[in-house]
Amino acid sequence: MRKEASLEMWRELYDLAIEIKKLEPWKYLWDMDLIEMHLPGYQEPVYCSVMGKGGECYGIGLYEGSEGLADFNMIATADKFMLPAAYVMGDQSNLSCYFGDREEVPREQKAVIKELGLKFRGRGQWIYFESFKKRYLSYIPDERETKVLLDTYRVLPIAIKAVIDHTVEIDWDDDEILSCRFDEDKKIWNMSAIPHPDCSRKYPYIQLTDDILKQKLKKMKRNKSEIALDLSYMHCGVTDDKYERPMNPMVLVAVDVQADMIIDMHMMDIEETEVDAILNFFIPFVMEYGRMKTIYARNPWIFAALSHICDFCGIRLVSDELEEVDGILEDMMSMMR
Secondary structure (H helix, E strand, O other), rough: OOOOOOOOHHHHHHHHHHHHHHHHHHHOOOOEEEEEEEEEEOOOOEEEEEEEEOOOEEEEEEEEHHHHHHHHHHHOOOOOOOOOOOHHHHOEEEEEEEEEEEOOOOOOHHHHHHHHOOOOOOOOOOEEEEEEOOOOOOOOOHHHHHHHHHHOOHHHHHHHHHOOOOOOOOOOOOEEEEEEEEEEOOEEEEEEEEEOOOOOOOOOOOOOOOOHHHHHHOOOOEOOEEEEEEEEOOOEEEEEOOOOEEOOOEEEEEEEEOOOEEEEEEEOOOOOHHHHHHHHHHHHHHHHEOOOOOEEEHHHHHHHHHHHHHHHHEEEEEEEEEHHHHHHHHHHHHOOO
């Protein structure tokens, strides 16, 4: 059951965000320069990334624990692994503060700003917060998320000032980050440079355990089809009373590369895993049409689900940018808009 943050919580959070904005941390930190905070009472640290040194989007991203850090790493390495922005933005969870324009502020956040009696004027001067969560559209933070922001933002100015004043030297270029830990005895925050923690997303290596099914798939007649397979977010809100915010539907799309057309598109239930959706396409397709010649993919979930069975069945599984899939999906989403 969703619980909204109190007006008092929002008031303090805005006071802290205004204080942080005055420090202009984007003048001293790149978005890849992470600040780690071990907050009292939290089992895992939180990680902050300051945006804006490139002169475009100004703000602060907050990532919770090891899973949040893995999401940050996915964003940072998206180009390397050919993941499109539409997928990356939908498949990560974080709490973000933005310093932007009035027209960018979500309706729910404008209501809070009005109730607080705050006045922001000019481009880049409006402060607003968004909660990003996998499989959902961004939404105003709830009470728990606002508390995480509060606990973090009470410490963040101290960390930013330490960077500005060179209280601690961090070799950002050598993959170091700033770590902040509270000394309970001295009641002070200790800050130090530490190596960047391992933060790669971990994907399972799926092996079918049904030997009879594996043999059936392997014995199916080979055909010459080439299939591009991808996971994508639709970025259109779907509301359901069971959920506290609008869902962002994920789809598994299969494209016949030679015919340049979609042959299957499955909109996944919010509880459905990527592996289940991929295998629920692959197995029936092979059983009905035979073993395809090649599957082109870029999403790591597809390689996790299909690497073993494709190797077993003699199907080429090839890494590809899937530009044709991007074009088809963009055309389809343009029509939906």
